[in-house]
Amino acid sequence: MSLLSVENLHVTFSTPRGPVHAVDGVSFGVGAGEVLGIVGESGSGKSVTLRAIPKLLHANATVSGTVRWRGEDLHAMDDARLRAVRGGQVAVVFQEPMSALNPVLPIGVQIDEVLTAHTQFDAAARRKRGIELLGLVGIASAATRLGQFPHEFSGGMRQRAMIAIALAAAPALLLADEPTTALDVTIQDQILKLLLRLVGELGMALVLVTHDLGVVAETCDRVAVMYAGRLCETGTVHDVFLRPHHAYTHALLRSMPGEGAARSMLVPIPGQPPRIDAPVPGCAFAPRCTFTEARCATTRPALVAMADGHESACYAAARLGSEIAA
Amino acid sequence: MSRGAWLISRLLQIVPTFLLIGLAVFVLARLLPGNAVMAMLGDRGTDEAVERMSHALGLDQSIFVQLVGFLEGVMSGRLGDSLAFRIPVTRLIGERLPVTMMLTGMATLFALLAAVPLAFVAALNANRWPDLVIRGIFQVGLSSPIFYVGLVLLTVFAAWLRWFPVGGYGDTLWERVYHLFLPAMTLGLSFAAIVMRNLRASILGVIHAEYVDFARAKGLRARVILTRHVMRNALIATVTLVGLQIGSLLGGAVITETVFAVPGVGRLMVDSIFARDYPVIQALTLVLAVFVSLAFLVTDIVQMWLDPRVGR
Numbered sequence: 183m184s185l186l187s188v189e190n191l192h193v194t195f196s197t198p199r200g201p202v203h204a205v206d207g208v209s210f211g212v213g214a215g216e217v218l219g220i221v222g223e224s225g226s227g228k229s230v231t232l233r234a235i236p237k238l239l240h241a242n243a244t245v246s247g248t249v250r251w252r253g254e255d256l257h258a259m260d261d262a263r264l265r266a267v268r269g270g271q272v273a274v275v276f277q278e279p280m281s282a283l284n285p286v287l288p289i290g291v292q293i294d295e296v297l298t299a300h301t302q303f304d305a306a307a308r309r310k311r312g313i314e315l316l317g318l319v320g321i322a323s324a325a326t327r328l329g330q331f332p333h334e335f336s337g338g339m340r341q342r343a344m345i346a347i348a349l350a351a352a353p354a355l356l357l358a359d360e361p362t363t364a365l366d367v368t369i370q371d372q373i374l375k376l377l378l379r380l381v382g383e384l385g386m387a388l389v390l391v392t393h394d395l396g397v398v399a400e401t402c403d404r405v406a407v408m409y410a411g412r413l414c415e416t417g418t419v420h421d422v423f424l425r426p427h428h429a430y431t432h433a434l435l436r437s438m439p440g441e442g443a444a445r446s447m448l449v450p451i452p453g454q455p456p457r458i459d460a461p462v463p464g465c466a467f468a469p470r471c472t473f474t475e476a477r478c479a480t481t482r483p484a485l486v487a488m489a490d491g492h493e494s495a496c497y498a499a500a501r502l503g504s505e506i507a508a
Numbered sequence: 509m510s511r512g513a514w515l516i517s518r519l520l521q522i523v524p525t526f527l528l529i530g531l532a533v534f535v536l537a538r539l540l541p542g543n544a545v546m547a548m549l550g551d552r553g554t555d556e557a558v559e560r561m562s563h564a565l566g567l568d569q570s571i572f573v574q575l576v577g578f579l580e581g582v583m584s585g586r587l588g589d590s591l592a593f594r595i596p597v598t599r600l601i602g603e604r605l606p607v608t609m610m611l612t613g614m615a616t617l618f619a620l621l622a623a624v625p626l627a628f629v630a631a632l633n634a635n636r637w638p639d640l641v642i643r644g645i646f647q648v649g650l651s652s653p654i655f656y657v658g659l660v661l662l663t664v665f666a667a668w669l670r671w672f673p674v675g676g677y678g679d680t681l682w683e684r685v686y687h688l689f690l691p692a693m694t695l696g697l698s699f700a701a702i703v704m705r706n707l708r709a710s711i712l713g714v715i716h717a718e719y720v721d722f723a724r725a726k727g728l729r730a731r732v733i734l735t736r737h738v739m740r741n742a743l744i745a746t747v748t749l750v751g752l753q754i755g756s757l758l759g760g761a762v763i764t765e766t767v768f769a770v771p772g773v774g775r776l777m778v779d780s781i782f783a784r785d786y787p788v789i790q791a792l793t794l795v796l797a798v799f800v801s802l803a804f805l806v807t808d809i810v811q812m813w814l815d816p817r818v819g820r
């Protein structure tokens with residue numbers, strides 16, 4: 183049984199200009215110890231999907247669908263049970279540590295409150311665990327650092343500190359929302375390696391939301407590709423990257439510089455993502471797709487299994503394969 | 509710069525501030541139209557008499573010598589005698605100042621006790637009925653002039669219901685609290701309205717901050733999120749406002765003390781202005797300005813304590 187399963191998740195934001203369908207029927211699962219990448223461009227609904235899992239969206243969001251944590255409906259839990267899961271079993275890391283860390287509290291306090299909420303440790307044990315956590319994420323002179331404030335940390339250190347906070351109660355799943363996007367490239371690499379090491383050492387599962395296909399290729403076991411609030415394709419990174427079964431994934435990979443293709447031209451995707459304030463009847467990618475057929479514009483393709491563990495929602499799936507081979 | 513150094517430099521700023529206040533009060537007194545000696549002598553102001561009195565008061569010396577003399581007097585606590593009461597100004601103000609301090613203190617306390625919880629209720633129910641009711645009531649409070657609010661409270665609670673006295677002060681602490689209750693309510697109302705509106709806006713700004721979402725993601729209790737993460741950050745902006753409002757509060761005290769016949773420095777100021785009692789006006793301006801700058805100092809220290817980013 184998978185650790186986390188998301189079934190038919192819908193998120194609609196009510197805005198002054200009407201409803202926006204940010205997530206439109208997304209389903210996926212995450213197994214214990216597995217690393218899943220959710221990839222998509224800005225506005226594809228990947229971050230909203232991630233935040234919807236532990237019910238972090240605000241009152242302007244209407245969420246439907248089922249989110250199961252170890253088989254238990256997470257969105258139907260009472261407040262106390264939800265609090266125990268949040269932070270205790272499912273932890274979150276955000277994109278921008280400067281805004282996700284409370285500016286007026288020392289890092290030590292921000293770690294300590296997680297331990298107070300989820301463990302029976304006394305003050306001395308919590309402090310010891312705090313030092314241990316900062317050491318785990320590679321922050322030197324941890325005992326001094328515990329008393330310091332976020333503005334006294336560098337960008338990369340702040341992200342490490344946020345990861346330490348998330349890991350405090352030894353969660354079984356870490357949800358990371360673009361954890362490296364706000365950092366410069368060398369630090370990005372360090373943070374990704376750190377996350378991978380922690381996943382390996384702690385046997386934790388990881389859902390990594392990113393717009394960076396390179397990050398997915400480097401770090402993930404499986405990938406879910408999102409476009410305009412919908413799930414296009416899921417499968418192992420190997421399968422999806424080598425034999426994409428969705429026209430969007432296919433186009434995305436062709437628009438990206440790859441290995442051994444120094445002289446080949448990159449193929450951009452023409453057009454813009456669709457507006458998501460009105461329901462899109464057919465496939466959301468159809469207007470930009472080079473493989474369209476008549477039904478693409480009218481009937482929404484369902485997510486179907488293409489091969490073992492490889493699912494795609496594309497009528498042209500079969501034709502794409504021959505295209506790549508040619 | 510360490511926080512200690514910041515604190516010391518902030519404390520040292522008090523010295524030039526006080527000097528400037530003294531200078532301003534000195535210059536203002538000399539900018540007043542007319543001549544103090546002529547005003548005192550009136551019809552008896554022959555050239556000879558004016559010269560004699562100017563010499564006696566030291567007003568025939570150069571302005572610089574007068575300034576040094578004035579500042580010396582201020583530092584050694586000699587502020588002259590009241591022309592109307594014929595007693596030292598320091599004694600006069602010494603008797604009245606505690607009354608005004610207590611009035612503004614109670615007004616601040618009432619205002620914060622009402623504004624802080626209600627700002628939370630309003631912000632957490634933003635644009636729903638509790639918010640609209642609270643904002644509506646405070647809007648009325650904010651738009652009503654102090655003398656009017658004072659008269660309404662007097663009519664209802666003192667004249668009709670007879671719960672509180674119509675004015676005056678008392679001898680014991682309890683009597684004083686009882687007498688100052690309505691004046692403090694009057695004075696605190698618009699202050700409460702300003703603090704409530706400001707704090708409500710700060711809370712709404714903070715409540716959707718990423719670190720509040722992160723706090724929710726940690727599985728913390730709503731109470732912990734609200735006090736530790738929302739309130740502390742929202743209060744930072746409001747503390748500055750409270751400090752800045754102390755000046756207006758003292759201005760309001762002048763009117764409130766007049767309406768409720770409270771024997772504080774506010775009423776003394778009004779009486780002195782009507783009596784052209786220059787030494788008292790000058791000394792009061794000085795004392796109140798010093799008081800306001802001390803209030804700013806306290807504000808800065810509280811802010812430093814709330815916000816670790818201050819002074820680094």
